[in-house]
Amino acid sequence: MAGRGRAGGTNVVSVADPAANVVAALRAAMDGLDPARVVGGVLGLAGSGAERAGLMAGEAWRSAGLPGRPSVVADVLVAFAGATTEPDGAVLLSGTGAVAARIAEWEVVQVADGHGWLLGDEGSGVWIGRAAVSAALMALDGRGGPTVLVDGLAPLGTSADAIVSAVYARIAESGPAWLGTLAPLADQVARAGDQVAGAILDDAARRLTATARTLGRHGGPLVLAGSLLTEPTELARRVWAELGDDTRPITARDGAAGAAALALRAAFPSAELHRRVIGESA
Structure with missing residues (x-):
């Protein structure tokens, strides 16, 4: 190159x-x-x-x-x-956003999700980051169980009000994609055994695989793409487990x-x- x-x-x-x-x-x-x-x-x-x-x-x-x-x-x-020279197959992507698509003769012929951070992108980095902040806020005000996510968000603030203000300020400055920068925190905490973070990643993995299965049978490989599925993340491990043996996944x-x-x-x-x-x- x-x-x-x-x-x-x-x-x-x-x-x-x-x-x-x-x-x-x-x-x-x-x-x-x-x-x-x-x-x-x-x-x-x-x-x-x-x-x-x-x-x-x-x-x-x-x-x-x-x-x-x-x-x-x-x-x-x-x-x-x-990832492949085959002309047909499918892609499941989770990075800042999330989407699945069926490919035929090098054309995108079907798409599932990819509707943006506000209306979709289920299982994406932004989706996970937003869920992590919500879980921490619920823990702080008593609506949810305890989670180490609260400690991980301490640089943003130690009270619910401080965290909310900091998050909105960062989004105003950098756009909603900034929420995706919190996904590694959720991944790390879940890997260490935090049940709340683990539940978030389980939900993300289920939503991503459900999106991929919406495409039906397509022949060719299923390419797993996006940083959250191509790096050795806890989310990637859970997605592979959810996919099982009924697909031909390869990593982008x-x-x-x-x-x-x-x-x-x-x-x-x-x-x-x-x-x-x-x-x-x-």
Whole structure:
């Protein structure tokens, strides 16, 4: 790979300034490279509102000084292409958001959830973070059982009022995606045996697998994508247990390589090139 760049999230629903993050990632990836040599691009973006995402991506592409216009696809398709050269299958993603999708001939043909932090994304990092804060508040005011989550949220405040004020302030500053930064706390506390946090992750795992099963039988692999399912998290362990043996799950690898593979497929329809880009064994 000639270059790589990293930046913040790009979900047009839950991130405060997704366009700036796209521009930052593109500029970092192109550092030291000639933009004139770029012949195409694929951006895999999360979030509801495809038209908004497309407009944002086009503006970001131009702001980064790149020629032409990129193809904008769903992040689930990029995750799928980065994990397998098979044209059909499904994706279950849990990161900041959560969604499942069925893929047929490199097209997203069915989607379940992915409705954003307020209306869906069940089992996502934001969903888990919000549930963790709610559980801590319930413990503090006597509506729920004791949980170590209260101690974990101490940097935000030691009273319910202080925690509520801090959370709303962080969301106003950084967008609802900030709640996803609390998901690792819930994961860590659940791994240590906290029953309240464990119940949150059990619920998240059940909701995620139910979303995936909504797609029905699809043939091909089920790709588990998103940081909460590709890292060795407690949530990932519970999702694998919920899935059981009736699926063909594989873990997503490099989304950037998946986007590059899709761009290559548009110019040179070759499974071998795709395999080399994503590092898949023949």
